[in-house]
Amino acid sequence: MLGRTLREVSAALKQGQITPTELCQKCLSLIKKTKFLNAYITVSEEVALKQAEESEKRYKNGQSLGDLDGIPIAVKDNFSTSGIETTCASNMLKGYIPPYNATVVQKLLDQGALLMGKTNLDEFAMGSGSTDGVFGPVKNPWSYSKQYREKRKQNPHSKNEDSDWLITGGSSGGSAAAVSAFTCYAALGSDTGGSTRNPAAHCGLVGFKPSYGLVSRHGLIPLVNSMDVPGILTRCVDDAAIVLGALAGPDPRDSTTVHDPINKPFMLPSLADVSKLCIGIPKEYLVPELSSEVQSLWSKAADLFESEGAKVIEVSLPHTSYSIVCYHVLCTSEVASNMARFDGLQYGHRCDIDVSTEAMYAATRREGFNDVVRGRILSGNYFLLKENYENYFVKAQKVRRLIANDFVNVFNSGVDVLLTPTTLSEAVPYLEFIKEDNRTRSSQDDIFTQAVNMAGLPAVSIPVALSNQGLPIGLQFIGRAFCDQQLLTVAKWFEKQVMHVLCKKGEKEKHYKRKKITCHLTIHKSEGPVVSSHSMT
Numbered sequence: 001m002l003g004r005t006l007r008e009v010s011a012a013l014k015q016g017q018i019t020p021t022e023l024c025q026k027c028l029s030l031i032k033k034t035k036f037l038n039a040y041i042t043v044s045e046e047v048a049l050k051q052a053e054e055s056e057k058r059y060k061n062g063q064s065l066g067d068l069d070g071i072p073i074a075v076k077d078n079f080s081t082s083g084i085e086t087t088c089a090s091n092m093l094k095g096y097i098p099p100y101n102a103t104v105v106q107k108l109l110d111q112g113a114l115l116m117g118k119t120n121l122d123e124f125a126m127g128s129g130s131t132d133g134v135f136g137p138v139k140n141p142w143s144y145s146k147q148y149r150e151k152r153k154q155n156p157h158s159k160n161e162d163s164d165w166l167i168t169g170g171s172s173g174g175s176a177a178a179v180s181a182f183t184c185y186a187a188l189g190s191d192t193g194g195s196t197r198n199p200a201a202h203c204g205l206v207g208f209k210p211s212y213g214l215v216s217r218h219g220l221i222p223l224v225n226s227m228d229v230p231g232i233l234t235r236c237v238d239d240a241a242i243v244l245g246a247l248a249g250p251d252p253r254d255s256t257t258v259h260d261p262i263n264k265p266f267m268l269p270s271l272a273d274v275s276k277l278c279i280g281i282p283k284e285y286l287v288p289e290l291s292s293e294v295q296s297l298w299s300k301a302a303d304l305f306e307s308e309g310a311k312v313i314e315v316s317l318p319h320t321s322y323s324i325v326c327y328h329v330l331c332t333s334e335v336a337s338n339m340a341r342f343d344g345l346q347y348g349h350r351c352d353i354d355v356s357t358e359a360m361y362a363a364t365r366r367e368g369f370n371d372v373v374r375g376r377i378l379s380g381n382y383f384l385l386k387e388n389y390e391n392y393f394v395k396a397q398k399v400r401r402l403i404a405n406d407f408v409n410v411f412n413s414g415v416d417v418l419l420t421p422t423t424l425s426e427a428v429p430y431l432e433f434i435k436e437d438n439r440t441r442s443s444q445d446d447i448f449t450q451a452v453n454m455a456g457l458p459a460v461s462i463p464v465a466l467s468n469q470g471l472p473i474g475l476q477f478i479g480r481a482f483c484d485q486q487l488l489t490v491a492k493w494f495e496k497q498v499m500h501v502l503c504k505k506g507e508k509e510k511h512y513k514r515k516k517i518t519c520h521l522t523i524h525k526s527e528g529p530v531v532s533s534h535s536m537t
């Protein structure tokens with residue numbers, strides 16, 4: 001095996017154990033074999049092979065561009081990619097081919113990364129399941145692990161295997177499935193209310209959301225401009241740091257990016273000295289909906305820090321209970337304004353009826369958007385009505401400030417990092433997920449993640465352990481604004497510890513077979529739980 005992580009595979013490329021073209025072909029073949037996951041909307045095979053060829057020349061001439069040269073990556077289909085269709089999983093943008101690359105995409109390509117394709121999502125990134133895009137739902141690769149299948153078989157309510165798969169979480173579920181199934185070594189997601197961290201937790205990955213302003217949004221098709229950030233999905237913390245190093249920095253095309261006052265330059269994180277840390281546990285995050293397994297891991301993780309000499313204290317984020325509703329008002333208001341550009345004239349789909357311009361707008365938007373998007377546009381326009389503006393939008397802005405100040409107060413009191421759950425539970429089966437109204441479910445699942453976006457802070461979800469059902473569970477660390485590097489040092493220390501403290505000691509390997517895919521599940525001392533589809537039957 002070449003290596004599970006970007007770092008390992010990058011070393012293999014540097015040592016000539018594999019060429020970029022061979023690596024690219026391996027990933028392309030896995031993309032084909034795991035097509036049933038529905039992780040990709042577009043596979044950019046030709047582009048990736050061409051990029052691999054160029055990378056190969058650089059390696060041959062001793063001119064490699066660094067750790068990302070020759071590394072297969074995937075990009076969520078809401079980032080513009082020059083010459084490659086960018087759909088946001090919406091009828092509205094089907095067939096849209098942008099003339100430019102998003103800054104983050106360009107930066108990865110400039111470092112020699114290979115673009116394998118564009119990944120599936122909830123339409124316009126609205127959702128937490130990756131179930132609501134026009135190309136159909138994404139399946140979680142962990143649905144096919146033997147341990148999970150066996151557990152499901154014992155459940156009398158379980159349906160047959162083909163309908164019994166799990167959601168990936170979302171909205172960057174395609175990116176998470178793509179990394180989790182080893183079709184690439186890192187992927188870009190976007191994170192507006194948790195969309196990178198949530199699927200990372202459900203798919204056993206590291207999901208990193210940078211501080212707002214650290215990474216450019218230019219070319220990321222906006223959901224909520226004041227909260228969107230490009231996110232990073234990888235298999236370990238070091239890999240996330242490598243990608244962040246390539247992406248961070250001001251961009252003249254995004255006026256909200258700043259010259260990072262703290263992290264210059266980005267380096268591979270060292271291991272934090274935890275004995276000097278103060279870890280905050282927000283008491284308001286102990287919500288009744290939290291599963292007992294997640295809760296128990298959360299408290300074990302806190303104990304772990306304490307036993308290693310960290311100060312662990314309970315803290316209060318008193319405005320947490322307003323966060324979901326506040327996010328809803330602000331998100332939908334920005335959505336209503338952002339989506340106004342999709343009118344059948346300027347971009348994308350157009351319904352050609354010649355009754356009147358208004359009728360054309362209405363028909364275009366009815367055909368172009370699903371009902372989740374239309375619902376958000378309607379709510380947002382209601383909040384923005386002249387007579388409602390003060391009472392909803394302005395009030396929500398004030399509450400957002402209070403929510404952000406809660407974090408400032410906690411950090412000012414000496415807390416270095418907050419430790420919280422990422423999601424309420426492990427991934428749920430699709431059929432259970434759609435039983436509930438997806439919008440309600442989505443908003444509940446974002447309870448631990450949305451406030452971070454409203455405050456613009458960095459946060460990372462780390463895979464911690466497998467549940468009784470054999471599914472990954474993640475925990476989240478939240479840091480001070482622009483302390484992204486420090487946050488990663490804590491995450492890295494934790495990642496290293498959890499494998500032999502929270503999981504069973506030592507190394508255990510199991511091979512799980514199902515249909516054509518063999519999931520190879522490994523728990524190592526020094527790495528997170530990893531599901532791979534390296535060995536195919």
Ligand SMILES: NC(=O)C[C@H](N)C(=O)O
Binds near residue numbers: 193
């Ligand atoms: N992109 C996101 O973070 C989406 C978030 N889950 C929402 O539905 O608004």
